[in-house]
Every structure is written in structure tokens, then in C-alpha cells.
Amino acid sequence: MTAASFSTVSASAPHNEAAKALVADAKAHRRRRKVAVLLGGLSAEREVSLNSGANAVQALEQAGYAVKAIDVSRDIPTLVRDLQKIGPDAVFNALHGRYGEDGCMQGILNILGLPYTHSGLLASGLAMDKPSARRLFAEHGLRVAEGKVVTREEIMVADPMRRPYVVKPLNEGSSVGVAIVRESDNARYFANSEWPYGDQVLVESYIPGREFTVAVMDGHALGVTEIHTDRTFYDYDAKYAAGGSVHTLPAQIDPELYTACQRVAIQAHQTLGCRGISRADLRFDGKDIYLLEVNTQPGMTRTSLVPEQADLAGIPFPDLCTWLVETAECDT
Structure with a gap:
């Protein structure tokens, strides 16, 4: 599926000078030549990853790197041999979701x-495991929706909390498997539905209001985007189907709220120990900002939210990919 959400961008938005300086420094001190791009993978987000990876390959080639794409399968010995044969100076990880x-x-x-680009093992694992991330965020003073882990059977017997509430897989991204159970719904959730995401689920109270997202690059927030959709919520199709959503960038909100959204995203990035680029998804109910989740490997398609915010900050996509490659690390 090709990501093709429409966006509206204000030409009057200020450039992010701190982020631009990071990119300029990375370009001035380039030390890497060969890059392997991992894409595809095994998760429910495979199609999006293929799109992100293809876009990254094109951008990196445009930036002057020798690039080799690897479609990742369950054949890990072959993956290891391919990487050893290529001998990349860095790996651009364009995989999304599990594994x-x-x-x-x-x-x-x-x-x-x-x-490799983006976050390390621990931050990646914490961010993907929603219950663990929620506990960590709450312990560090970040506001999250009321929630708990329950079994499928518990939901089929009785509502685990007052409606409306949100049902989520414990460790999927891109809103895969997410549903809202509303007052008007007659049947229990799961009563007549397939659920391939495990016996336990996360349920959270539904937060009404406006949806924002903030990209964080090395501790600097690039901007705030407001997301609008005519669908029930910002689900998988709203994210990736043509016309599924509209991105208003920068968000047309009070400056204090704009700054507060950026502050929450930066704190979430730091709380998880992220590196490279992350993206925080937020809800604002008119009074408080709620942190929904942090994406440690946000989409890199042509209409994804992070490239949009980087472009607004004065960072073209090839420069963004260059910065990710030149700042790539592995855990020691």
C-alpha cells in the first residue's frame, strides 16, 4: 500500500535552526560510504516498510552513498551472510513493527x-511493548490514558472499563488491530472477530479531542502536526490510504500548547532512551495532553509525518537520511 495522506503546510513556519545545524555537521564530517537498507520484514507493517525502505534507498543514493537493499525474511543466517558480504559502514533500519x-x-x-539508525535494543523494546512504555511514562510524570492489560476472554464476558475504551495489541504499530468500543456498540469486542495478536490485550480509556504528533531529532522537536481524519480514528487506513487523513503543519494552535506538545515528545524520547529520530503521538482533550505512544522507527514514505516535519524545518529528505546514517550506532 502506498502512503498517500494529503497534507497542508504553512509556508510561514519557522525553520528549526538547531536541527539544521546537526545535519550540516553530519554532512561536513561524512565518514561512511556503504549503506545497507533493511526493509520489508515479517510484521503486519511489511508493505509500509517496503515503501519506507525504497524511499530511503533513493534518498541515500541521491546523497552519494553506495546502497544495497535487503528484504528481511525469517532466514536470519542468509541475512547475516548478506550483511557480512556487503560490509556496510552503517545499516539504515527501515523495518516497522515486530522483529x-x-x-x-x-x-x-x-x-x-x-x-544502525534509530534507537537501540532497550529503547526499541520498551517503546514497542505498550504496557511497559506506559508504566515508564507515568513514572516520569507523563500523562497517559487510564488503562490495563486484560485477556480476550475477559472482554468477551464483560467490559473491562467504562465505555468508550480503546482495544490495542500489546506490541504492534501503525494502529494495527486497534479498535474503539463505543456506547452504541451492541456486541462485546472479539465476540465475532479474529484476533491474531495474542491472548492478552491492552485496553485504555478513550481520550476525545484533537490529535497531534511531534518528531524528535536528537532531542530537538521538529514541529507539531495536527492530524484530521473522517474515519472513526487515525487507524491504519487513515494513515496510509489515499485521502485517509489531512496533516496540518504546523498545527494551528496556541503557542503555549504548541510548545507543551514539543516538551512532552522530547521528554518521552529521553525517558525511553531513544536516539536518532522518534515520533510521539498525542491527544489533547481541551485541558491536558495525553501521550499515546512513541514510534522509534517512524514511517519514511513520501507523505509520512517525520519527513514532512523535517522538510518544514529546512531539512530535505536526503539530508535527513544522511544525518541518520552518519549518527548511526550500535550498543556496546
Whole structure:
């Protein structure tokens, strides 16, 4: 599926000078030549990853790197041999979801001693495991929705909390498997539905209001985007189907709220120990900002939210990919 959400961008938005300086420094001190791009993978987000990876390959080639794309499968010995044969100076991890964004691939690259883009093993694992991330955020003073982990059977017997509430897989991204159970829904959730995401689920109270997202680059917030959709919520189709959503960038909100959204995203990035780029998804109910989740490997398609915010900050996509490659690390 090709990501094709429409966006509206204000030409009057200020450039992010701090982020631009980071990119300029990375370009001035380039030390890497060969890059392997990991894409595809095994998760429910495979199609999005293929799109992100293809876009990254094109951008990196445009930036002057020798690039080799690897479509990742369950054949890990072949993946290891391919990486060893290529001998990349860095790995651009364009995988999304399980086995690519949850620490599994990061662990393999750590063992191989290959620097890779985005967050390390621990931050990746924490961010993908929603219950763990929620506990950590709450412990550090970040506001999250009321929630708990329950079994499928418990939901089929009785509502685990007052409606409306949100049902989420414990460790999927891109809103895969997410549903809202509303007052008007007659049947119990799962009563007549397939659920391939495990026996336990996360349920959270539904937060009404406006949806914002903030990209964080090395501790600097790039901007605030408001997301609008005519769908029930910002689900998988709203994110990636043509016309599924509209991005208003920068968000047309009070400056104090704009700054507060950026502050929450930066704190969430730091709380998880993220590096490279992350993206925080937020809800504002008119009074408080709620942190929904942090994406440690946000989409890199042509209409994804992070490239949009980087572009607004004065960072073209090839420069953004260059910065990710030149700052790539592996855990020691």
C-alpha cells in the first residue's frame, strides 16, 4: 500500500535552526560510504516498510552513498551472510513493527557490530511493548490514558472499563488491530472477530479531542502536526490510504500548547532512551495532553509525518537520511 495522506503546510513556519545545524555537521564530517537498507520484514507493517525502505534507498543514493537493499525474511543466517558480504559502514533500519522495531533486529546488528539508525535494543523494546512504555511514562510524570492489560476472554464476558475504551495489541504499530468500543456498540469486542495478536490485550480509556504528533531529532522537536481524519480514528487506513487523513503543519494552535506538545515528545524520547529520530503521538482533550505512544522507527514514505516535519524545518529528505546514517550506532 502506498502512503498517500494529503497534507497542508504553512509556508510561514519557522525553520528549526538547531536541527539544521546537526545535519550540516553530519554532512561536513561524512565518514561512511556503504549503506545497507533493511526493509520489508515479517510484521503486519511489511508493505509500509517496503515503501519506507525504497524511499530511503533513493534518498541515500541521491546523497552519494553506495546502497544495497535487503528484504528481511525469517532466514536470519542468509541475512547475516548478506550483511557480512556487503560490509556496510552503517545499516539504515527501515523495518516497522515486530522483529524490526522491537529490539530483535537491533540485537542482531549489535552482535555483528554494525552501526544502525534509530534507537537501540532497550529503547526499541520498551517503546514497542505498550504496557511497559506506559508504566515508564507515568513514572516520569507523563500523562497517559487510564488503562490495563486484560485477556480476550475477559472482554468477551464483560467490559473491562467504562465505555468508550480503546482495544490495542500489546506490541504492534501503525494502529494495527486497534479498535474503539463505543456506547452504541451492541456486541462485546472479539465476540465475532479474529484476533491474531495474542491472548492478552491492552485496553485504555478513550481520550476525545484533537490529535497531534511531534518528531524528535536528537532531542530537538521538529514541529507539531495536527492530524484530521473522517474515519472513526487515525487507524491504519487513515494513515496510509489515499485521502485517509489531512496533516496540518504546523498545527494551528496556541503557542503555549504548541510548545507543551514539543516538551512532552522530547521528554518521552529521553525517558525511553531513544536516539536518532522518534515520533510521539498525542491527544489533547481541551485541558491536558495525553501521550499515546512513541514510534522509534517512524514511517519514511513520501507523505509520512517525520519527513514532512523535517522538510518544514529546512531539512530535505536526503539530508535527513544522511544525518541518520552518519549518527548511526550500535550498543556496546
